[in-house]
Amino acid sequence: MKKIRFCTLYPRGSAVEFYKDVGQIPYTLAKMGKAEATMICCYATKEEADLKKMPELHYEQKKMLCGNQTLTGLLYLLTHARKIDWLNVYHGGRHCYYWIKLYKLLNPKGKVYLKLDLSYAGCEMYQNSEKERNIFEKTATVSDIVSVESKKIKKLTAEFTKQNIRVVPNGYINEAETIPQVNREKQFITVGRLGTPEKATDILLEAFAQSANSHDWTLKLVGSVAQDFQTWLEDFYNRYPEIKERIIFTGPIYEREALYREYRKARVFVLPSRWEAFPLVGPEALHNGCRMILSDTIPPIEELTGNLAYGEVVKAADVESLKEALIRETERNTAEQEAEEIATYAREHLSWYSICENLLTEMEGEI
Template identity: 30%
Template sequence: MLNWTSLLHFSLESACLQKAEVMIPLYLKNYHHNLDIKIVYPKASQNAKPVYGGTFNDMSGSQKGYTIIQTCNLFVYLLQNAKKIEHLHLIHFIKSTFLYGLIYKILNQKGKLYIMMDFDPYKHNLKTVFGENIPIIRILIRKFINFFIRLTDCISIETTTGYNFLVNYSGEFQKKLVYMPNGFDQNQIDQYTQTTLQKENIIITVARIGSYQKNTELLMQSIAHLCDTDSEFIAKNWKCYCIGPIEDGFQNYINEFYRQHPKVQGRLFFTGSIFDKKELYSRYQKSKIFCLTSRHESFGIVLVEALYLGNYLITTDIASASDITNQGELGTIVTQRDYHSFAKAIENGILNIDKYTDTIYKTHSEIIKKFSWHSAILRIYNKLYK
């Protein structure tokens, strides 16, 4: 058996179990059966059960953030185990990744080093990330980055926008960089979905409701605008459901929003978190349109889950939007983030929903081929083991 260790610098809570950092080693094992997977992460009160590997106890007891003590603890763990680890999987292109990667390669030169980036070129600027806005150290930073890239065996990036951005930064990236979109867990979705459910005139979003990043206000204002006008949303009796935990203090905003926009009553709903997978995926199955209003995202797994379950997508221009919608064929990308533009996109989606839904079903096999983990993971497997 080959030891594969994923070293995470954040606590692995139950909500993270469908994210790439867990899915990648699990699906790699489908193709490389000799992998012995261990996922190592700091301990917190909400840790997921160690189904997929061992937890690494954080001596500080911290539950939030990334502390110096956590860094030291993970560093010590790596010192003690580097020679036993044949494949090291690190997350993000950050200072701790450079530290752990260097130590690992010093102690185990034959080991394979894989970096999974989580990089939003619209949010981050390489000049800021790599300190290139400081002229004095510009050359040194670039030399170090190129040196570190050469130490790796594979680096993955989840969007073509990010891929092109990084390749333009350094030709060294092109030698090791692989475009691999974050996928959906087809096995789990199929386990919980129901074949008898019919589509209804429903719009959904799934997010941390009220967080700054997710920009829920944009969707709320768009629905209010549609309710105040002679729209198809009203004429065809559509409804919108916001699914997910409601941020502290945002319930007051919702209450005031209902008071100011009474026409949204009975049209706009907030469900809170839905932990039951069968219930959650039934919402995806019954809806026709999925909206994402984020100010920034490196990817947005909810979009590919919604697409797989037959939803037309309306999304802000996050880094992955063009990839997921196939350059706008399977959804609308709203570049101007005002509610008039977003409401117009929703109205257009409603007017043409039969045509859009038909296109999605015709391309369903291509969606699976591109975005299911079972298929997407082959890009990493071929780079590391072929």
């Protein structure tokens, strides 16, 4: 079978995109031997992208024209549209609509995959703005495949378009097929930009402190800490000095295998975010055998808990709800094989390989 010429057009992208869906989908399709994949960004050099780890992916850095991603994308398509079988774009704004219209004008047989990456807030924008809703409908209509990351968001976006919406979740980078057997500690873990409003680190720390007398677990927090969170943290330790030794801040961990080792030490991953779209740390935690506690503002609850088989949901920004969930997890009689079962679920549903296999089937159905 002839390889698909697949191009991800994302002018505003930087080096970090290569390890998110923007980079992992074209890379995985190429690694599977199914595509000649190209990625277009403006804010990452080849050295920053570290392409030695992604040799199958062809990357081109382009200059952003007048700070305008719409113009940058249009210029690229003027000279490359006929060389692309599948154009992959993100988020569904006006720029995507203009790109798709030009692409299909120059290449009538070309196909388009639009990946939306929507949160509940994004859906509310479409619900509240007829203008934005109309441009979304136009963009979806001229696309061949439109996907969101969760069943809950699919249900909401179905109100805005007659186009069939697929679910294509985000995945984890697959360093190893199986996780090594480890003796897990009595530990909760969270990973992210700590102390930012959306991550609700304050809620997590308060809930842990209030639950601490009911168990002997520790809490590990991985990631950078917002500067303006330090004052809150000092006050927190003044109020709960007795648990300071049970709370571990590691700082950011950039080396993936080192981060995965931290996941594997813990039993439960906690993400009490006030808002999210599809947190990439979720599939990582599952891949490494962690159970999940997630707030109800995170749309992919079903996808990240195996329909609640591997975790539970708490009310966002609710200390009492999270406190009770933490205590319940410490009281569970967890079977030794559960971590392996969770990792198997992640491998079958949330590895980039399994995700791209399903996407490829959808793409072949459109040809």
